[in-house]
Amino acid sequence: MLVRFWGTRGSLPVAQKADAIQGKIARALLAASGREFADEAEAAAFASQTLPFSTYGAYGGATSCVEIEGADDAFFVCDMGSGFREFGIDAFRRIAGGHARTYHIFLSHLHWDHIMGMPFFGPAFDPGATVVIHSGHADAEQALRRQQEEISFPVPFDWLQAKFQFVTHEMGVPAEIAGVTVTLIRQHHSHDSYGYHFARGGKSVIYSTDSEHKLENMDSEAAFEAFFRGADLVICDTMYSLGDSVSLKQDWGHSSNIVAVDLCRAAGARRLALFHHEPTYSDEDIERMFEETKRYEELLREDRAPLEVICAYDGLEVAI
Amino acid sequence: MDWTQETAGGRVVGRPMGRVDESTWELFSQHLIAAVRDARSASVPLVVDLAGLDYMSSRGLRALTMAKREAGDTVAITLAAPNDRMREILAISRYDKLFEIADSAGPD
Ligand SMILES: [Zn+2]
Numbered sequence: 001m002l003v004r005f006w007g008t009r010g011s012l013p014v015a016q017k018a019d020a021i022q023g024k025i026a027r028a029l030l031a032a033s034g035r036e037f038a039d040e041a042e043a044a045a046f047a048s049q050t051l052p053f054s055t056y057g058a059y060g061g062a063t064s065c066v067e068i069e070g071a072d073d074a075f076f077v078c079d080m081g082s083g084f085r086e087f088g089i090d091a092f093r094r095i096a097g098g099h100a101r102t103y104h105i106f107l108s109h110l111h112w113d114h115i116m117g118m119p120f121f122g123p124a125f126d127p128g129a130t131v132v133i134h135s136g137h138a139d140a141e142q143a144l145r146r147q148q149e150e151i152s153f154p155v156p157f158d159w160l161q162a163k164f165q166f167v168t169h170e171m172g173v174p175a176e177i178a179g180v181t182v183t184l185i186r187q188h189h190s191h192d193s194y195g196y197h198f199a200r201g202g203k204s205v206i207y208s209t210d211s212e213h214k215l216e217n218m219d220s221e222a223a224f225e226a227f228f229r230g231a232d233l234v235i236c237d238t239m240y241s242l243g244d245s246v247s248l249k250q251d252w253g254h255s256s257n258i259v260a261v262d263l264c265r266a267a268g269a270r271r272l273a274l275f276h277h278e279p280t281y282s283d284e285d286i287e288r289m290f291e292e293t294k295r296y297e298e299l300l301r302e303d304r305a306p307l308e309v310i311c312a313y314d315g316l317e318v319a320i
Numbered sequence: 321m322d323w324t325q326e327t328a329g330g331r332v333v334g335r336p337m338g339r340v341d342e343s344t345w346e347l348f349s350q351h352l353i354a355a356v357r358d359a360r361s362a363s364v365p366l367v368v369d370l371a372g373l374d375y376m377s378s379r380g381l382r383a384l385t386m387a388k389r390e391a392g393d394t395v396a397i398t399l400a401a402p403n404d405r406m407r408e409i410l411a412i413s414r415y416d417k418l419f420e421i422a423d424s425a426g427p428d
Pocket residue numbers: 010011064111113114210276
């Protein structure tokens with residue numbers, strides 16, 4: 001399997017403004033002071049080897065959309081946040097190369113940041129396409145139709161040309177979909193959210209976003225440890241610090257980087273991807289959170305196998 | 321995780337020893353809540369002396385928050401003498417912004 005992140009930001013899409021870019025350029029110039037480069041390629045090579053990701057790269061600002069490659073003759077995508085638009089454009093490119101026109105979409109929940117890319121999803125206008133929307137929510141179709149009502153969007157849902165199907169899944173009952181075993185777990189979030197377990201050929205990927213692990217019911221975390229058990233990659237909502245998630249931002253429906261580490265450690269998972277980044281965070285803020293999360297894992301590791309922590313960004317691909 | 325406790329010098333001092341993680345947090349939490357109640361009945365502050373603690377995971381930190389909720393405005397809680405590892409964990413979790421942290425457990 002291959003996991004491709006099309007959108008990793010939480011709650012609201014963000015775009016970098018000039019001051020963020022200016023800061024990156026100034027830091028890059030400082031790092032390169034006294035050096036000479038023969039051409040742009042040489043400068044790029046220096047930058048990619050020397051500069052931190054927050055200077056030479058960017059985490060991106062599209063909201064939740066994660067593709068999982070590896071199903072039989074179908075696209076698999078978790079959530080339709082604003083990153084879904086770009087996925088749609090890329091899907092056309094791959095279809096031109098012979099890819100099947102079947103899309104299995106797995107919705108964590110129906111909040112706006114997880115469905116806002118749908119009205120801009122080009123393949124929805126392809127009469128030869130089949131789009132299957134999988135959800136734990138019985139009202140998924142209603143949410144998608146509602147956001148394309150005239151008061152919100154000029155193109156009504158009924159004008160879409162693809163064949164749409166809606167499938168509501170039972171919790172904990174594995175479903176075979178295009179060669180992949182898919183299981184759902186209910187998560188604590190306003191109007192509920194659902195985590196997904198994707199398994200194929202002894203490999204597994206977990207998508208668990210918009211999930212608050214409340215301190216009043218730490219006992220219920222055993223269910224998540226079991227759900228994450230032995231996973232090759234766990235994509236987790238790590239929007240806040242633990243301190244924020246138990247004080248100012250408690251009941252906002254999100255979790256912290258260190259609870260994610262603890263759940264993955266207890267579950268014996270191999271890799272954790274930090275996800276659903278706070279929209280007010282700059283690239284430096286996200287990078288600091290990433291460094292701190294790796295450090296926390298190190299501080300608690302002792303003689304256990306290491307948990308590899310990665311930080312999701314728009315465009316990241318992870319081979320499983 | 322072991323816990324000892326004494327009331328002296330106008331404070332309740334609780335001393336967790338070892339580590340607080342997914343297997344020991346419940347015991348830690350029970351002792352901590354009981355210590356808050358002891359401090360409240362004696363009308364004195366609670367000092368949690370972390371000197372003998374290797375580390376705590378998010379479970380232990382969240383137990384601290386539960387203790388703080390139990391304490392409300394009635395009992396002041398101070399975390400004292402964290403080792404370097406605990407100090408880093410308190411900073412990474414931003415718990416250094418939620419709790420008073422003292423360098424030593426001794427009376428000032
Ligand atoms: Zn969200």
